[in-house]
Each structure stands twice: as structure tokens, then as C-alpha cells.
Amino acid sequence: MVKRALKIVLFIGFAALFVSCGNKKNLTEEEKALFKEYKSVKLEKDPNTKKVYDFEGMEIIVADWWSPSDGLDNAEPVNPVDEDTKKFHKFLKVAYNVDIDTYGIGGWGAHPQTVANFCTTGGDENYVFIIDNRSLTTGMKGNLFYDLSSITSIDWSNPKWDKATTDLTTKDGRFYGMRPMASEPRVGVFFNKRLLKEAGIDPETIYDLQKESKWTWETFEEMLKKTTRDLDNDGAFDTYGMANLSTEFCYLAAMSNGTSYIGKDSNGKYFNNIGNDKTLEALSWAARMKQAYEKPQPEGANWDWMYAAFINGEVAFQVDQQYRVGNIADMQDDWGFVCFPLGPNGDGKYATLAQDNIYVIPACYDKERAEKIAKAFDLYTTEVPGYDDDSSWKEDYYSRFRDERAVDETLQLMRDNPKPRFDTMIIGINQVGEVIWNVYGGGQTPQEAYEATKNHYQGLIDEMNN
CATH class of the missing domain: 3.40.190.10 (Periplasmic binding protein-like II)
Known part of the structure; x- marks a missing residue:
């Protein structure tokens, strides 16, 4: 009798669960x-x-x-x-x-x-x-x-x-x-461990610097200088500090210095932020790093020449999208991945640009x-039950990266602090290319590029705001 009553109770309870759904x-x-x-x-x-x-x-x-x-x-x-x-x-x-x-x-x-x-x-x-x-x-x-x-x-x-x-x-x-x-974790800095070791730098120190919030423009430049080397004393560099897509480097330079090329105010209106002191400083620094430590584009090379330069071990650093790990999976030299270094006028927090x-x-x-x-x-x-652990998202990344620290530390920092890119919201501004390409390429100073584009950009911004 007890068993039968228990069965009835269980049946009624289970049926009620289905109906309640x-x-x-x-x-x-x-x-x-x-x-x-x-x-x-x-x-x-x-x-x-x-x-x-x-x-x-x-x-x-x-x-x-x-x-x-x-x-x-x-x-x-x-x-x-x-x-x-x-x-x-x-x-x-x-x-x-x-x-x-x-x-x-x-x-x-x-x-x-x-x-x-x-x-x-x-x-x-x-x-x-x-x-x-x-x-x-x-x-x-x-x-x-x-x-x-x-x-x-x-x-x-x-x-x-x-x-x-x-x-x-x-x-x-x-x-x-x-x-x-x-x-999604996006743009950061890849580094070649072999070239760093040959220049007398322990690659793990970059992760350590990042963990201590000491991975900055200054420490980055010190490593760029050490890895831009003339190995045979013939007056020409044999390895270089870096090779980058200009836009990727300059977007992150501005972000790390607490600024952006296009901003948005509290009323949701876009504004031209290129003339801001922090933005001009970031552009000037980026152009100086390029001039001093970047491998020159080989004559006749395609626009994407820099990717092969990193894979072939010709440059020590490259600012690039996280998803390019698939392209360097078979790279002979070992490599790591950190956030872009902190600028002098940022908020002191590592970040990436959300895309x-x-x-x-x-x-x-x-x-x-x-x-x-x-x-x-x-x-x-x-959220799927059993995956509410904050670290469960990492599982898919471990197999793509060679360092656990790149996932546990770098990607975590990126997920915790993504920044929006408002220039992508302005139709016709074309990645702020007129400014970045001319400044990074050495054709104009940041101030000159700003003055040359501000009226055109303002028209595009006004059109979007209205």
C-alpha cells in the first residue's frame, strides 16, 4: 500500500513538472x-x-x-x-x-x-x-x-x-x-621566443611584466631595440623588432593611451577625437616605433608581407588578431601572446578592442x-548547467596556444576589458585610414593628418549623428 501510494505521488509530481513547463x-x-x-x-x-x-x-x-x-x-x-x-x-x-x-x-x-x-x-x-x-x-x-x-x-x-x-x-x-x-579576445601582441632569447631576454618575463602591470610602451620599446640586430656587422639589420599591419598597431596604441579616434559622448553623439592630445601622442609614438624598429616592406611584396615575416622568424613582435593562431600553428619557432602594452596616459588596465x-x-x-x-x-x-565556472570558456583555447599563460592571463584580461571601436560606426571613414596610413608611413605628422581630414571626417560624423 505504501509503495503504491509512493508511486502515485511520484507520478503526480512528475506529471505536474511536465505541465508546469x-x-x-x-x-x-x-x-x-x-x-x-x-x-x-x-x-x-x-x-x-x-x-x-x-x-x-x-x-x-x-x-x-x-x-x-x-x-x-x-x-x-x-x-x-x-x-x-x-x-x-x-x-x-x-x-x-x-x-x-x-x-x-x-x-x-x-x-x-x-x-x-x-x-x-x-x-x-x-x-x-x-x-x-x-x-x-x-x-x-x-x-x-x-x-x-x-x-x-x-x-x-x-x-x-x-x-x-x-x-x-x-x-x-x-x-x-x-x-x-x-x-571574444581579439588583438594583442605575438612574440617570437627564439629571437628574444638570442637577444638576451627571457620570454617569460613578458608574461611576468603583464601580470605586474609593468608591460608598458617603455618596456616594449626596450625589447624592440634589443631585438633589432645587425648580427654580422655589415651595417644592415638582420632581425627586426616588429612588423605590423598599420591599422592594428595604431588602433591599439590609441586604446592603450586611454583614447580613440572617434569617441561617443554621454548623449550618444559621435565626435572626432583625433586632435585629442592622447590620440596625437599615441600616433606619434606608433610612427616612431615603426621608423626605428619595424622591418621595411620588401620591394614588390604584397600588403600582407608582415605575416610571413613573423612566421619565418624575421621579427620578434607582431600586433595581430588572436584568431591568427591558426596561421602560425605550425611555426617552427616557439611563440607567446600578450596584451598590447600600457600607454602613459591610459587607465592602467590591459584591454583589447571588441570586434x-x-x-x-x-x-x-x-x-x-x-x-x-x-x-x-x-x-x-x-547558460548550460555545469558550465557556469568562469574558466570553462578556456578549454577551447588551450589547444590553439602554446602557453597556458596566454590563455589564463592574456585572454582573460581581454575578456574582462573589451573596448568598443566607434570609428566602425561612421560610414565612409574607412578605418580612419587617411590618418593612420599617412602617419604610420611617415608621410605626415599626426597634427598634419588631423588638420587634413577633420572637415571631411566631421561631415561624415554629422551625417551619422543626424
Whole structure:
């Protein structure tokens, strides 16, 4: 009798769990197993109904240009983390009665037009578009994206929402873009350990300096000077301190000195910041480093010659994107990776510039539809149980880097302090190239470059602000 009563209680409790999930269909054995596995997950309730959110089978397409056309959750897992994520997504879809997945629609080249067309004309599909700067600038100017700050059912203070993305897409006190994950570690400084050792420098000291906040413009220049060497006394350098893409170096030089080329004020208005003393100082320093320690571009070489120079062990340092680890995976010399050194007028914190894809919802949707899509996306991006450890993101990076310190220390610093790049929001400013290319190449002083471009740039900025 006791056993039978216990069975009845368990049955009723389990059935109540299924009903409370807002799921209106009969559960399969696989789905029952998922509910059992994730029984500790607290499902969110709709404050209007006081019941678990039920999206009544709503179909939502998270659209990018690279995912499988039949859905990312349907693809074979690439690692244990991906496998656990896909399984948890399956549970969330059943629990909240929503059909949501990430699909590749079209290709990279066509994506901006696809986004613009739908946001303008609308349609039956329920989209969350993943975009890059090609769509962001025109979309913000054309009011194509929904005001996410008006959606109160989402806790935007949740740490999963990337602050750099919010800052970048804020206009007149409202924000239009979201990113439910930390900013990806981006630009830093690669270094060749062999060349450093041959110049009498222990490569580990760079990590030590970074850890002690003593990796600065000054200590960087000391190492550049030591690694720019004439080995055979013939009057010509045989190894050089560095070789860089000019824009990557100059963006980081400004950032590290507490400034930027284009700024944004508290009212969300952009302004030309090139004439700022900190920016001029950063440009002057960058040009001096290039003149004194950078390997000259070989005659007839392509624009990307600097990448081969680093791989071939001809230069000791290179400022570059973190993702280029794939290109140097088979490099014969050992290498490491640190943040860009601190400038004399920065805030004393290591950082990187955020250059992430952004998630937006079309402004053509009415309030009810947009809020449903946004809330479903918020719930779908709930953190996977078991991966709430702050260090779990590192697992995918360890195999790509040769030093654990590059992951544990450098990438961690970058994730903790991403800075937005506002020049990417100004249509036609072309990476501030007119300034950077001329100054880094030695054709103009920073002040001359600023004076030569300020009127043109101001017109572009005014157009974006208005």
C-alpha cells in the first residue's frame, strides 16, 4: 500500500513538472529523460500568466551566414561542450514550447542586403539577425533595428549580455544590439621566443611584466631595440623588432593611451577625437616605433608581407588578431601572446578592442511580436548547467596556444576589458585610414593628418549623428 501510494505521488509530481513547463504536447521518452536530467533547472515564469513561459510552438530563426542551413542544433557536435549545449537547447525548446535554432541563410556577401530588405519590408519569419559592422552602421542610421532597451521582460543587467555591444549600439539613451556571451579576445601582441632569447631576454618575463602591470610602451620599446640586430656587422639589420599591419598597431596604441579616434559622448553623439592630445601622442609614438624598429616592406611584396615575416622568424613582435593562431600553428619557432602594452596616459588596465558579431531584432515587428522573439532568445541562451565556472570558456583555447599563460592571463584580461571601436560606426571613414596610413608611413605628422581630414571626417560624423 505504501509503495503504491509512493508511486502515485511520484507520478503526480512528475506529471505536474511536465505541465508546469508550458509544454502542451505528449512528451517522448527522450524528452522525459531530458526533464529528468535537468530537473534542477529553474524555468522562468511569465509574470502575466504566473506560469512557465509557453511560446506555443513559435518558430524563430537566428540567422547568420556560416551555420548549417538545416540548423546548428542539428549538426554533429564538435566537442563535449558543443554536445552538452545542443542537448540543453533541446530541453529548453520543449520546456518553453518554442522552435528556435541558428541557421545560415545566404552567404557573407549577401547577408547585409538580406538583413536590410527584411527589416524594411518585413515578412512572416521571426528573425534574430546576427550581423557585423557592414549591417550595423546602415541599420542604426536607418532605424532598422528594434529598441531592445524597451523590452522589460529581460534582465539586461545579467552578466551574459556583453557590455561592449550595448555601448556600441546605444543611441540617444537606447540600445539596439545584444550579444549573449562575453566579447571574444581579439588583438594583442605575438612574440617570437627564439629571437628574444638570442637577444638576451627571457620570454617569460613578458608574461611576468603583464601580470605586474609593468608591460608598458617603455618596456616594449626596450625589447624592440634589443631585438633589432645587425648580427654580422655589415651595417644592415638582420632581425627586426616588429612588423605590423598599420591599422592594428595604431588602433591599439590609441586604446592603450586611454583614447580613440572617434569617441561617443554621454548623449550618444559621435565626435572626432583625433586632435585629442592622447590620440596625437599615441600616433606619434606608433610612427616612431615603426621608423626605428619595424622591418621595411620588401620591394614588390604584397600588403600582407608582415605575416610571413613573423612566421619565418624575421621579427620578434607582431600586433595581430588572436584568431591568427591558426596561421602560425605550425611555426617552427616557439611563440607567446600578450596584451598590447600600457600607454602613459591610459587607465592602467590591459584591454583589447571588441570586434564581435551582434544580434539584432528587426524594427518592423510590432511590440508583442518583438518582445516574444527577444524573450525566447533570452531563455534559449540560458547558460548550460555545469558550465557556469568562469574558466570553462578556456578549454577551447588551450589547444590553439602554446602557453597556458596566454590563455589564463592574456585572454582573460581581454575578456574582462573589451573596448568598443566607434570609428566602425561612421560610414565612409574607412578605418580612419587617411590618418593612420599617412602617419604610420611617415608621410605626415599626426597634427598634419588631423588638420587634413577633420572637415571631411566631421561631415561624415554629422551625417551619422543626424
